Amino acid sequence: MSNISCSSKEDLTPDREEPIEQPEPETRVLKEKASFGIGAAIKTSLMGESGYMQTVTTHFSQITAEWEMKMDAIWTSSTHYQWAGADKLVDFAIDNDLDVHGHTLVWYKSFPSWFKNAGYDSTAFEDHVKTYIKTVVERYKGKVISWDVANEIFNDNGSLRITDCPVHATFKDPIAFYGRCFQYAHEADPDAKLFYNDYSVVIAPGKRNAIKNMVQRFKSEGIPIHGIGDQFHYRINNDKSTLRNGLNDMASTGLLVHISELDIVMNVNKSDNYVFTEAEAKKQSDMYKHIAESYSALPAQQRFAISLWGVTDKHTWLTGSWHPKEYPLLFDQSYQHKEAYKGFLSGLN
Template identity: 60%
Template sequence: MKKILLSCVVLALIATASCKKSSETPKLIPIPPVEIPPVISNKKLIEVADFKIGAAVKVASLQGDASFASTVKSEYNQITAEYEMKMNFIWTADNVYDFSKVDYLINFAQQNNLAVHGHALLWYQSFPDWLKNAGLDSVAFENKVKTYIQTYVGRYKGKVRSWDVANEIFNDDGTLRVESQIQGRFKDPIGFVGRCFKYAHDADPDAKLFYNDYNVVLASGKRTAMKNMAIRFKKAGVQIDGLGEQFHYRISTSQSQINSGFADLASSGLLIHISEADCKVNVNDSPAYVLNDVDKQKQSDFFKNIAKLYNALPANQKFAITTWGVTDKSTWLRNSTNGNKEYPLLFDENYNKKPAYTGFLAGLN
């Protein structure tokens, strides 16, 4: 390319010199700009990343949407159930479990060489009604939960790579979430959560165990509470392997704030899981919103930034980046206010790769 440009310059100088000899005003011959085509990579996400690339999935989508299943098998190497591995979908009555959806998901994963991240054993919104209404004291309640965890984790021992043992127990300021089943029942809720980590570890000693929450990189109080809990567990001999940050953010979220919060989270030294990533473009939830190129680029920059952040982690802290869904047409955000005007993922409604995919791939590189 340099040789071509140099030749053009030489020709221009020769032409100019000829004009001088004939006493004419020198004329500069314009050199047209050289268009450099963009580098297009045919590599897939899982071919570039040195850690797992995960997606949240629904069994109905795996069964009934061939394009969904094909994209999962092609672009991802880890899956998480969007909701079908949560307690209220499995524990239908005392000593009664419905594992049919989980069995399907596990079999799909094994047939297609996909890892499985279990989500989630404890979540305040997933306790089944029969358990909440059983009138149990703290000892009886914990015994029930212990049996559930050990039955569940033990059933999939060696088949589920990792578990979110607990999900969303802290407020943004670091205080415990006020809810009836854990915070409202135990004098030491963190102690109860720690024992649940132990029950999961006893059922499958090889599984990686995580605490998962949202808004972590923006809320310093929540980060501090999570790190302090991990320190407490470690001192007590309770296994906790990693921390999950959901990464449900917007194109308007400050990248510098994300970066500094992420660095603070990583200072825990534990495995870090970007566990539920998506990026809202319709930041005002407007029913009149129209997806545009400017917002597509902002979303691309968001995904590129988080991939670069994650790549910069020490190798022993990299676990996975999981997007919360695969295609815009089935994102959980479309069930929220004006959600039909939301486009938060890497693939559009027709499974075409969006600029967000390109940005994410570039960040992984």
Template identity: 45%
Template sequence: MKKHFWKTALLCLGLAACGKEEEFPKPVLVTTPPVSTDGLHAKLPFPFGAAVNVNLIRNNAQYRNLVAKEMNSITAENAMKPAALHPSKDLYVWNDADYLVEFAKQSGKRVHGHTLIWHQSLPAWLENYNGTPAEFEQIFKTHIQTIVSHFKGKVASWDVVNEAFENEGGTLRNSVWRRILGDDYIARAFQYAHEADPAALLFYNDYGHEYGPTKRNAIINLVNSLKARGIPIHGIGMQMHTRYNQSDANLTAAITTAASTGLKVHISELDISMNPEKTQGIMLTPATAQLQATRYKFIVKAYNGIPKEQQFGITTWNVTDGDSWVPGFNGAPDWPLPFDKNYQPKPAYQGIIEGVQ
């Protein structure tokens, strides 16, 4: 659902190629602001973060400073997806992801890894694989464990499998992983990730929890079945790419049903579309901005109502309206995030704070 782009700045041979990761210079950061003790995250009782663009962190001081001040958790928007990290069978590219991890370390932020296994953002060599299932199983395992091992002790948590279900229904998506490895590839992905870093928290991540019961129940049944089998799964990620006119009942059901698993709950990719009708030529008005604030408040309030030990945090998908994937994907104006394109807080920012008051 999200746009995909990355910049390859440094190539290094990975574990699959040479049995160990090749050494390369530590990423050199531009001046990083000190660890923030205020900002939005400091006003909330759970972590608050954003999926961030590494090129903007590198090159845009306003963007970098805003993330440093307002967030205490970050996710790579694209830099940790399969095609970015593993562009060919015996090649792993670490530079962008390492840069982001170093930025997080210097500015006191948790890093959530996104994503190990997905049906999109796949390099052609994986998408078009035509070898044996046994060989592909080894590739699958090595891919997961090379990446998780590389970031062991630096990345706190992972979206191990992302979007395994079809768009609206409760059926498993016929991805290359499922076609070759069978339905239980999901369980094995979690096992392999846990072997590589037993301390990392492992999440199943998907969208559509708030659409209605069909897909939501399929996701919950999968997660509960993994948990019942003793598969090392620690949390459920609810993307929550939602819209201003989604019903209160559906939003509440999505959050409370996820919490009913007993696992940690991460609202992992939150944005609220204000123009889902894709109307051309409109602008954000004060009334529309206030409506968005009430929706952010409602979601945060519902999330704050689940048990504290299950509150992994809320993450927005990118930082400002100017960086959001939504307008480009929909082909129409939209303003889905708490900050405007000029890096200023919108009423939604205050709505998030009011959600925990």
């Protein structure tokens, strides 16, 4: 018969529950928490507005020109360049220790009228564009860390853009021309990271495959391309798993991945009666958190930046291009951070 020792009364007393340690409230701002760039598209015309630049310098580590660095803003004739806007933006970045992402060197919508009406053959067309790229990139060498070299080449189904595209109208092999543009930019600043940028990349498999094929071609031909940007002008009802899976597929190229122009459309039906309620704010917060988490899950060496397309709901392109009742960004019209900011911040890693 085995001996069974009796436990003392104290031993039978249930363990006392230790108090649950509450997490410390997050005190870091976006740029402090993220392990990659956090950018905002800005306009020099808004720099004098109270709250605008303070919000940028407090929360962001990188800026993009919303329009001052597009071709038609700079290239006023074949021999004249208007530098005032771009210089002001770059000088502001230097003074405030911000990186600059250059947007964009070649975009079908930003060829100036004088250029489109000149009737250049392919040789003259490319000579002028080569001069433009080298002039711009060399001017900001060491000051602009990265460039969108080419923007919106493809339709969503993967076909090349034809309508209103002077490149397609001029060259039998537009992709080869764009590849040479990457080469010209690289020659002007070998240290700058060079991106292809487009919209709907993660939700349009045809476009994404066309981009991946172009990347493979560039790699095989020795063309310097370092990253892909998806603008991420998406809507609150876009499928979250589609966004995540598309991001992962972009990363399969091995290149840097840039969420380049992020905002979230809330008033998806363009309703005059739309109200941005607390429930809508929560949905937006959840979407921003999902995007930040999905991006943070990419390989660390491929995370370039997440850039918001704007700073405040007060000045968003969507109130003009989509609907006046639209609230797509992280800060409200009074520069107060929204629930979306909290969601985005919590999703960053």
